[in-house]
Amino acid sequence: xxxxxxxxxxxxxxxxxxxxxxxxxxxxxxxxxxxxxxxxxxxxxxxxxxxxxxxxxxxxxxxxxxxxxxxxxxxxxxxxxxxxxxxxxxxxxxxxxxxxxxxxxxxxxxxxxxxxxxxxxxxxxxxxxxxxxxxxxxxxxxxxxxxxxxxxxxxxxxxxxxxxxxxxxxxxxxxxxxxxxxxxxxxxxxxxxxxxxxxxxxxxxxxxxxxxxxxxxxxxxxxxxxxxxxxxxxxxxxxxxxxxxxxxxxxxxxxxxxxxxxxxxxxxxxxxxxxxxxxxxxxxxxxxxxxxxxxxxxxxxxxxxxxxxxxxxxxxxxxxxxxxxxxxxxxxxxxxxxxxxxxxxxxxxxxxxxxxxxxxxxxxxxxxxxxxxxxxxxxxxxxxxxxxxxxxxxxxxxxxxxxxxxxxxxxxxxxxxxxxxxxxxxxxxxxxxxxxx
Amino acid sequence: xxxxxxxxxxxxxxxxxxxxxxxxxxxxxxxxxxxxxxxxxxxxxxxxxxxxxxxxxxxxxxxxxxxxxxxxxxxxxxxxxxxxxxxxxxxxxxxxxxxxxxxxxxxxxxxxxxxxxxxxxxxxxxxxxxxxxxxxxxxxxxxxxxxxxxxxxxxxxxxxxxxxxxxxxxxxxxxxxxxxxxxxxxxxxxxxxxxxxxxxxxxxxxxxxxxxxxxxxxxxxxxxxxxxxxxxxxxxxxxxxxxxxxxxxxxxxxxxxxxxxxxxxxxxxxxxxxxxxxxxxxxxxxxxxxxxxxxxxxxxxxxxxxxxxxxxxxxxxx
Numbered sequence: 001x002x003x004x005x006x007x008x009x010x011x012x013x014x015x016x017x018x019x020x021x022x023x024x025x026x027x028x029x030x031x032x033x034x035x036x037x038x039x040x041x042x043x044x045x046x047x048x049x050x051x052x053x054x055x056x057x058x059x060x061x062x063x064x065x066x067x068x069x070x071x072x073x074x075x076x077x078x079x080x081x082x083x084x085x086x087x088x089x090x091x092x093x094x095x096x097x098x099x100x101x102x103x104x105x106x107x108x109x110x111x112x113x114x115x116x117x118x119x120x121x122x123x124x125x126x127x128x129x130x131x132x133x134x135x136x137x138x139x140x141x142x143x144x145x146x147x148x149x150x151x152x153x154x155x156x157x158x159x160x161x162x163x164x165x166x167x168x169x170x171x172x173x174x175x176x177x178x179x180x181x182x183x184x185x186x187x188x189x190x191x192x193x194x195x196x197x198x199x200x201x202x203x204x205x206x207x208x209x210x211x212x213x214x215x216x217x218x219x220x221x222x223x224x225x226x227x228x229x230x231x232x233x234x235x236x237x238x239x240x241x242x243x244x245x246x247x248x249x250x251x252x253x254x255x256x257x258x259x260x261x262x263x264x265x266x267x268x269x270x271x272x273x274x275x276x277x278x279x280x281x282x283x284x285x286x287x288x289x290x291x292x293x294x295x296x297x298x299x300x301x302x303x304x305x306x307x308x309x310x311x312x313x314x315x316x317x318x319x320x321x322x323x324x325x326x327x328x329x330x331x332x333x334x335x336x337x338x339x340x341x342x343x344x345x346x347x348x349x350x351x352x353x354x355x356x357x358x359x360x361x362x363x364x365x366x367x368x369x370x371x372x373x374x375x376x377x378x379x380x381x382x383x384x385x386x387x388x389x390x391x392x393x394x395x396x397x398x399x400x401x402x403x404x405x406x407x408x409x410x411x412x413x414x415x416x417x418x419x420x421x422x423x424x425x426x427x428x429x430x431x432x433x434x435x436x437x
Numbered sequence: 438x439x440x441x442x443x444x445x446x447x448x449x450x451x452x453x454x455x456x457x458x459x460x461x462x463x464x465x466x467x468x469x470x471x472x473x474x475x476x477x478x479x480x481x482x483x484x485x486x487x488x489x490x491x492x493x494x495x496x497x498x499x500x501x502x503x504x505x506x507x508x509x510x511x512x513x514x515x516x517x518x519x520x521x522x523x524x525x526x527x528x529x530x531x532x533x534x535x536x537x538x539x540x541x542x543x544x545x546x547x548x549x550x551x552x553x554x555x556x557x558x559x560x561x562x563x564x565x566x567x568x569x570x571x572x573x574x575x576x577x578x579x580x581x582x583x584x585x586x587x588x589x590x591x592x593x594x595x596x597x598x599x600x601x602x603x604x605x606x607x608x609x610x611x612x613x614x615x616x617x618x619x620x621x622x623x624x625x626x627x628x629x630x631x632x633x634x635x636x637x638x639x640x641x642x643x644x645x646x647x648x649x650x651x652x653x654x655x656x657x658x659x660x661x662x663x664x665x666x667x668x669x670x671x672x673x674x675x676x677x678x679x680x681x682x683x684x685x686x687x688x689x690x691x692x693x694x695x696x697x698x699x700x701x702x703x704x705x706x707x708x709x710x711x712x713x714x715x716x717x718x719x720x721x722x723x724x725x726x727x728x729x730x731x732x733x734x735x736x737x738x739x740x741x742x743x744x745x746x747x748x749x750x751x752x753x754x755x
Contacts, residue, residue: 042708050569093572116538250538251566257483264706271700275693282689319636322697322712326640329693333686337651340682366654369595370647376591377584377643381636384580392636396643 009417012410016300023307032313034306040317040391041254043261045102049115050252052095053244061246063091068241069248070096071234072122072202079205080114096248102257115250122202124155124242128189129197129209140227142209145199152189152198155242157182163232166222172232176221176239183219191215200239207238264318272325276302279332287339289429293414294335297406301331304402305395320391327399333370334407338363339430346432352425353416360412367408374400438677441729442669442736448729452614459621466624471631472529474574476567478536480528480544481511482560485553487524494552498528501547502540506530512705536564570632577635581616581642585609588646592653599657600739607735608649611726615645619719626714633712637719644690645723648683649731655679656732668743672736676728687724694720 026033041048053061053069061069066089073096077085086099100114128150134143159177166173178186189198190212199209210223226232279298283291305324309316342359346352378397382390418424427433441448472479487510495508507529512522528544530536536544541562548554592605616638623630655675663671694713701709 116542119538250564252569253538253541253562253564255560255562257481257561263704264709267700267704267706268697268709271697272693274700275696278692278696279689282685282692286685318709319633319712322709325693325697326690326716329690330644330686332689333647336685336689337682340679340685344678362658366651369591369650369654373588373591373646373650374643376587377639380580380584380587381639384576384583389577389632389636389639392640396640 005413005417005420008413012300012413013296016296016303016410019300019303019307023303023310026310032310034310037306037310038313038315039101039261039265040315040320041099041101041261042256042318043265043316045256045261047098047100047115048254048256049098049250050095051098051115051119051248052251053246054249055246060094063089064240065244066091066094066096068237068244071237072241072244073098073118073248075202075205075238076118079203082114095251115253119248119250121247122155122241122244124158124239125201126152126154126186127199127201128152128193129199131197138206138208142206144206145197145209147199147201147204153178153182153185155239155244157185158239158243160243161236161239163229163236164222166224171224172226172229174223174226174232174236174239176223178219178221180219183217186219186221187215187217190221202238202242208235261318265321268318268321268325272321272328275325276328279328283332283335286431287335288431289418289424290335290339290342290411290415293418294332294339294407294411296414297335297410298328298332300410301399301403301406302328304406305399308398308402309395314394315391316395317391319389320395323392323395324399327396327403330374331399331403331407334363334367334403335411337366338408338411343430343432346427346430352427352430353419355430356412356415356419360408364408367404371400371404438670438673439680441673441676442733445729445733445737448733452618452726452730456614456617456621459618459625463621463624466627468624469627469629470570471629472563472565473631474567474570475531476535476565476570478528478530478541478562478564480526480541480560480562482526482528482545482548482554484524484526485555487512489524489526489552491526494526494548495528497551498544498547501543502530502536504530504536535566573632573635577638580635581638584639584642585612588642592646592650596653596657599653599660599735603738603742604653604735607731607738608646608653610734611649611731612642612645614726614730615641615719615722618722619715622715622718628711628714631711633708634715637712637716640716641719641723644720645726648686648723648727651682652676652679652727652732653735656735668736668739672732676732680728683724683728687720690720691717 022031023034026036051069051073053065055061070087070089073087077083077087077100082100084101086097088097089095090097098115098118125147128148129145130148131143131145133146133148135146136144138144157178159179159182161177162175164173164175165171193212194214195212197209197211200207208223208225210225223235226235276298280295283294283298285291287294302324305327308314314320338359341363342355345355345358345362350358375397378393378400382393382397423429489510491508491510495506498508499506509527509529511525511527526548541564545554545560549556589602589605589609592608593601595601596604619637619641620634622628623634652675655678656671659666659671659675659678663674666674694716697709698713698717700706701713
């Protein structure tokens with residue numbers, strides 16, 4: 001029995017040790033180290049903007065329109081070589097959230113300008129092509145034709161672009177529906193340009209250049225040559241985006257300098273370390289042997305929380321770090337409840353082992369109830385919160401759930417094992433003065 | 438055993454005085470809304486040194502934009518060199534005039550031309566339409582209400598043996614007490630209400646109920662152990678037994694938050710300061726209310742009900 005307890009004791013220590021190693025060193029390619037955690041804009045610096053369509057009061061964009069607007073933004077950011085970004089559409093709020101972190105070494109980051117540009121009304125044009133004038137090739141091998149300015153139709157002529165399937169060949173295609181004027185102009189041009197190409201541009205970026213196979217008289221065209229359904233979907237989104245009648249403007253723009261954020265990160269991490277040391281001292285002074293064990297478990301809690309964050313790639317924000325620090329303080333709560341209980345049991349004359357046993361048992365209900373209410377709040381907070389509040393909710397809930405294992409399971413295992421030793425039987429180690437027998 | 442119930446009028450009185458005092462401050466100082474709730478534009482620009490005249494810049498920028506602009510000097514911590522602070526200029530434009538993306542670029546260019554702002558100066562921009570904050574506040578309050586309802590049902594069910602509904606309601610009264618006290622700290626110290634108020638409020642929501650539950654749990658347990666004890670004795674005994682736990686947990690939790698607050702204050706990190714200070718108040722209030730408000734109120738309710746139903750028995754219970 002005693003030997004088994006020791007095995008468990010060392011198992012707990014080994015688990016904490018391995019977690020610590022994995023958290024800080026990581027496994028290249030499998031588990032990222034905590035140093036590589038994605039940091040939020042508030043720490044890294046960068047731009048955070050809520051883009052809303054510039055529509056009259058009370059009008060809301062449809063989910064399709066937002067997806068189209070998003071595809072324009074993606075294209076424009078690609079064009080600016082900004083690949084590290086985070087774009088979220090929120091159809092229920094009718095907005096798009098764009099986050100662009102600051103790139104180290106960038107000197108001319110002009111977030112206002114970047115946001116202003118990506119929100120502009122997209123200019124979609126179908127132009128005639130001069131086959132011999134191009135600069136390089138697109139990814140799919142299409143020559144990157146220069147714009148000729150001979151415009152066949154514009155975005156406003158497009159009613160809808162959709163992904164479809166050719167019933168005969170079951171090939172994935174994009175179907176194009178044009179309005180009356182568009183149909184007329186398209187019929188005229190396609191009659192003239194059979195066998196030639198028509199290039200589709202978003203702003204001044206060539207999207208694709210399909211060849212005209214025949215005259216299209218009724219304004220219903222089919223574009224073939226997409227290799228996958230996703231490619232076809234992207235093309236349809238882009239064309240639809242070009243027919244969007246509005247531009248996107250930022251109504252909530254935050255640009256944070258990396259200088260301030262980095263400073264804040266250092267300060268919060270230092271505060272966290274100091275808080276940890278102070279809490280450890282408090283636990284040892286107050287509870288002695290069990291306090292020492294609770295500190296080992298608390299260290300496990302911190303490491304496990306960090307591990308969770310890096311494994312699941314959660315973006316760490318300042319409120320998120322505040323949440324972790326708060327969970328350090330609250331994480332020992334369960335231990336405080338248990339140890340107070342153990343002390344009471346010892347005072348009533350029970351042996352050390354029996355006191356530990358009943359202390360854990362009796363404190364259990366209160367700990368469960370307390371944690372359940374905090375977790376409930378955290379989940380609801382995550383559900384309704386926006387941006388930084390979500391970050392705080394995640395770390396809080398993760399901290400509470402993990403603390404349940406560290407403060408109860410791990411502490412109990414270690415304490416039971418140690419209590420088996422003869423030196424640990426002294427009430428002094430539990431800060432109990434005398435045992436009334 | 439400490440007689441919490443006997444002295445409850447002092448405890449209730451202290452809470453009422455504090456709340457009234459807070460309300461007086463609310464009327465005197467008013468409630469300042471941060472840019473997130475009020476809307477408007479906030480620009481923080483890194484300046485080459487601190488010789489600039491903030492008022493003059495406010496006038497120049499105001500004329501350029503034809504809008505009312507206020508300016509203020511501020512310093513911030515430099516992470517690369519702890520000895521040296523960074524001089525910053527803070528420009529504010531009120532909600533009805535929130536700057537467009539064009540206008541923000543215009544201001545930055547003006548500052549570069551006229552006030553030697555470096556092209557790679559570190560700027561911070563926050564430009565918000567008021568409805569964004571309202572949306573945030575609405576979501577936050579909705580989350581608080583739903584959490585409260587969820588907590589009521591949970592406590593009701595878990596503590597049905599000590600008439601769970603009244604226990605749940607009193608836990609909520611204590612909770613509202615804490616949130617109210619925390620909220621009133623904003624006008625007292627003239628802290629602008631911002632998004633972190635919502636986060637702080639929801640943190641206290643979980644914490645305060647957790648604290649109250651520990652006492653309830655003891656009452657539940659003691660009720661089984663001492664069937665003959667009267668309510669007053671039961672509450673006094675249970676609160677006394679859990680007192681050192683309540684104090685110690687408050688100490689550890691406060692330690693962590695106070696650490697962040699002190700570090701944020703020393704390094705002048707406004708956002709963290711504004712988040713942690715109300716949280717500290719809320720944590721203290723949360724422990725106070727779980728000891729001195731929730732269970733004494735629960736006892737009052739129970740005694741009142743017992744008196745109404747069986748007058749004879751209630752007389753004995755007193």
